[in-house]
Amino acid sequence: MDAFNADVIVAGAGPSGLMLAGELRLSGLSVIVLDRLEQPMQQSRALGFSARTIEEFGQRGLLEDFGPLETIPGGHFGGLPIDYRIVEGGNFGVRGVPQSRTEAIINKWAVGLGADVRRGHEVIGLTQDENGVQVEVAGPEGVETLRAAYVVGCDGARSTVRHLAGIDFPGVSATIEMKMADVAGVQLRLRPTGEVGEAGMVVVLPLGPGATRVVVFERGAGVRPTQEPPTFEEVAAAFQRVTGEDISGAKQLWTSYFTDASRHAAEYRKGRVFLAGDAAHIHLPIGAQGISAGVGDVVNLGWKLAAAVKGHAPEGLLDTYHSERHPVGARIVYNTLVQRTLYLGGPEAQPLRDLFAELVQIEDVRRHLVGLVTGLDITYGAVEGGHPLLGRRLPDQELLVGDEKTTTYELLHQGRPVLLDLHDNAALREAVAAWSDRVDVVTATRPDAAAPAADLLVRPDGYIAWVGADGSTDGLTDALAQWFGEPGTAA
Numbered sequence: 148m149d150a151f152n153a154d155v156i157v158a159g160a161g162p163s164g165l166m167l168a169g170e171l172r173l174s175g176l177s178v179i180v181l182d183r184l185e186q187p188m189q190q191s192r193a194l195g196f197s198a199r200t201i202e203e204f205g206q207r208g209l210l211e212d213f214g215p216l217e218t219i220p221g222g223h224f225g226g227l228p229i230d231y232r233i234v235e236g237g238n239f240g241v242r243g244v245p246q247s248r249t250e251a252i253i254n255k256w257a258v259g260l261g262a263d264v265r266r267g268h269e270v271i272g273l274t275q276d277e278n279g280v281q282v283e284v285a286g287p288e289g290v291e292t293l294r295a296a297y298v299v300g301c302d303g304a305r306s307t308v309r310h311l312a313g314i315d316f317p318g319v320s321a322t323i324e325m326k327m328a329d330v331a332g333v334q335l336r337l338r339p340t341g342e343v344g345e346a347g348m349v350v351v352l353p354l355g356p357g358a359t360r361v362v363v364f365e366r367g368a369g370v371r372p373t374q375e376p377p378t379f380e381e382v383a384a385a386f387q388r389v390t391g392e393d394i395s396g397a398k399q400l401w402t403s404y405f406t407d408a409s410r411h412a413a414e415y416r417k418g419r420v421f422l423a424g425d426a427a428h429i430h431l432p433i434g435a436q437g438i439s440a441g442v443g444d445v446v447n448l449g450w451k452l453a454a455a456v457k458g459h460a461p462e463g464l465l466d467t468y469h470s471e472r473h474p475v476g477a478r479i480v481y482n483t484l485v486q487r488t489l490y491l492g493g494p495e496a497q498p499l500r501d502l503f504a505e506l507v508q509i510e511d512v513r514r515h516l517v518g519l520v521t522g523l524d525i526t527y528g529a530v531e532g533g534h535p536l537l538g539r540r541l542p543d544q545e546l547l548v549g550d551e552k553t554t555t556y557e558l559l560h561q562g563r564p565v566l567l568d569l570h571d572n573a574a575l576r577e578a579v580a581a582w583s584d585r586v587d588v589v590t591a592t593r594p595d596a597a598a599p600a601a602d603l604l605v606r607p608d609g610y611i612a613w614v615g616a617d618g619s620t621d622g623l624t625d626a627l628a629q630w631f632g633e634p635g636t637a638a
Contacts (some may be wrong), residue, residue, distance in 0.1 A: 149294065153179040153263070154456045156282055156295040158308045162246065163424030163441035164301035165253040165264070169207070170449025172260035173562035176179040176456055179293065180262060181284060183269035187254070190401045191245035193432070194360070197439035198238050199522035203446050205543060206559040208610050209433040212252045215442045222609070223340050223435065224516045225489025227460050227500075227507050231517050236542060240435045240521070242339065243353060243606075260328070271299065273311035273420070277619060280419045296456055299421045299448070301441070304410075306426035312417045313507045318410030318429075318480070323491060324370045326404050327362045328382040333397035335359055339594050340488065342469070347389040363389055364491055376402045386442060407431040407487050411480050415444075415469040425447060428476040430483040433490075434520040441524060444472050450562060450607040459632035460584065482519050509616060518553075536601065541609050546591040553591070559609055563587050564631055567603040575602055578620050581634030582627050584620050606630060619638045 155171055157164045160182035162350060171178045200219070204210050210483030222231050231237040258264055265286070272283030280298040284291050300308025338351040350362040365385045366573075371377070379399040385391055413429045424441030448468050454460035488496050488504055506512045518524025529538030543556045558565045566579050566591040576588055586604075593600050604613035604626055613626035628634075 149296075150468055151177075151279060151295050152293040153177040153260060153295045154297070155179075155452055156181065156280070156293060156298045158182075158282075158298065158306075159301035159303060159424070159426070160250075160254070160264055160266065161301060161303070161379075161424065161441070162250055162253055162438050163445050164299075165262075165448055166225055166259045167299060167301060167423065168262035168264070168443050168446060169253065169257035169260055170562055171208075171393055171453060172257060172262050172452030173417075174450060174457075176453050179266040179295070180264040181270055181282075182264070182266050185267040187247065187250055187266075188435060189247050190403070191247045191547075192327075192403060192405070193246040193331050193435065193438045195240050195242040195244050195435045196442070197240040197435045198236060198444050199525070199540070201438040201541065202236070202556070202609065203442055203545065205556045206446075207254060207256070207562070208557070209256060209311050209562040212255070213241075213244065214247075217243070219339075222517075222520070222522065224507070225486035225500075225503065226341065226343060227489065227503055228340075229507060229517060231515050231521065232515050233510070233513050234521070234523055236523060237517050237521060239441075242361050242435075243355075245354075246438065264531060267345055268318075270302070270307050270311070275312075275419045291521035295528075297419045297421065297452055298400065299423055299445075299452075301422075301424045301445070303425045304408075304429045306422065308420065309422055309426050312420040312422075314417055314420075314422065315413040316410045317413060319410040319484075320407035321370045321409070323364060323370065323407050323487070324404055325362055325364045325406070326377045326382045326385055326402070327360065328379055328402045329354055329358060329400040330358050330394060330397035331358045331400055333359065335361065335392070335394070343490065343621065344389065349386065349390055361386055361394065365389055366491075367494065370406060370583075371404075377404055378402065391550055396503075405432055407484070408603060409480050409484055411473075411476055415473055415476075416465065421448060421452075421468065427472075428480060430480050431487050433483050433486045436479050436483065436520065436522075439522060440476060443475065443525070446525075446608045450564075454585075454632060458539040461629060461632045464630070467527075475522070475525055478519060512596075525610075527606075527632050528612065534601070534616065536603070536611050536614050541603065541611055544593060545595060546588060546589075546629075548591045555605075556609075557561075558587070559605070561587075561609045564588055564607055564612075565605045567591065568606060569593060569600045569602050572602065572615075572618050572620070575620050575623065577614065579621050579627065582631055584635075586627065586632055604630075 154176040218238035268286040347365040383395040423444035526538040603613035
């Protein structure tokens with residue numbers, strides 16, 4: 148048998164890598180997280196996360212650590228205003244939460260569960276065979292070799308893991324650049340969803356007491372031929388040319404930039420190597436879709452890797468990571484490119500803006516666009532003509548288990564599948580007994596239900612894998628075997 152240093156090695160200790168580490172530890176797997184930086188980044192490109200990510204953090208009990216969170220009810224699509232509450236649970240996401248804080252909360256959770264996070268360790272080599280993956284790592288004490296059953300690259304847009312695994316990253320190169328600066332000591336009118344003018348576009352966001360973030364796109368400026376961040380003087384000059392406002396006297400805290408470079412990995416899995424987060428997809432940051440896509444990736448992947456390591460993964464389960472998440476990544480890449488054209492295009496894009504302005508007057512169009520940006524409309528394994536809940540996310544709802552109150556999300560805190568028995572159905576509990584080592588059964592009632600509720604088999608990522616209406620158990624054992632393996636085969 149192979150001598151593994153860990154069941155899974157994760158490259159990258161950003162939100163995606165750390166979230167995956169926590170997911171794997173919930174399932175009892177050993178995990179090593181490698182990150183080339185000696186300390187976590189204190190600066191934050193992202194300042195929030197989407198409605199679906201709020202739910203995913205809720206499923207793992209992480210929301211309380213953030214404290215009070217304020218969601219934004221109204222947002223936009225390419226600059227066209229939309230009320231995101233048009234869909235159940237809809238909002239434009241949480242804003243004002245720096246990525247550094249999000250990372251710190253996830254890190255505390257993952258390390259508390261036993262994840263081994265090694266900073267100052269950089270992946271420099273990778274080879275795989277039919278039994279595992281060997282990783283060469285440059286660390287403070289030199290180069291060492293580690294071995295694991297699987298490796299996941301969460302190491303960003305310039306992913307070393309993706310390069311070493313030979314996974315293509317097709318897409319389009321940058322055509323525009325947006326400069327960014329965090330400043331203090333200046334009073335600016337907030338423009339949280341952006342303000343477009345003839346010279347370009349600016350966003351002005353609050354960062355906290357006395358601090359502000361400015362983002363500026365200057366029409367016709369092109370892309371600088373460097374990967375170095377702009378100077379504050381460059382940001383201030385561009386901001387003045389676009390708005391006429393002078394911020395040159397502000398105190399500089401940090402500068403950065405982003406572009407509209409949009410690329411999507413050709414495959415999310417190659418043998419025993421997987422990609423997630425920015426290693427799998429990059430795009431213009433609109434609607435907090437970047438950090439949210441990465442969290443969605445690893446919540447989908449973690450329990451599947453655990454099933455494979457434990458020996459009860461049904462055939463093809465690991466392949467469903469690509470088949471389920473690759474279309475999600477593709478939708479994000481194309482919707483952000485469309486929004487770029489609507490938002491930042493010149494006069495030639497005006498007919499497109501006029502058309503979209505008409506389209507968003509149609510309720511179904513608004514619902515579709517909100518679902519697209521928030522991720523609330525993602526479905527996995529839905530069957531045409533099947534129950535409308537099948538493959539959709541499980542909303543957070545209050546339940547009574549005996550005399551005790553709980554919620555559907557509290558039942559998912561341990562990252563295990565849950566069979567929700569809402570009919571006190573002995574036949575249902577008997578049918579699932581052979582999977583009791585890996586599926587939790589909860590008999591409960593919904594105190595707020597206006598009509599009899601359906602029994603539900605819920606995957607660890609919060610998506611519904613089976614629906615039993617009127618107390619029926621038809622198809623339950625097939626669904627259990629499809630997602631969680633044959634009964635009694637756990638190693």
